Amino acid sequence: MALLFDMDFAHPGRTLHHLDGRPFTQEEQALANEATLEEFEAAGVKIHTEVTQEIADQAMNDALDLLRKYFAQNPEAVIPYMTDEDRSQYESLLTIVTADGGRFIPRRN
16 A cells, blocks of 8 residues: 555556656566555545546547548458458448448548
């Protein structure tokens, strides 16, 4: 618990740091990685708040929008990586989308 109280949660990066800026040793890092959610909460750390969840949700939506833009330009680049089940679902969905002549397909500006 003492280690969690001395953790700098605002410091970016993969290596955890003490409040005074020192990086955790490998042993401290391993110990912190084993901490439970209850231990973090007991140390006063809020892992998720409404604001952080909203930011994470928006980031996921933005990432999907970005990927969607490139997929729309070249879906054949992604199809080879799909499982057979996903490819079948994609083809079924594409049939629905193009049923009226492609009216619902996004147009490039």
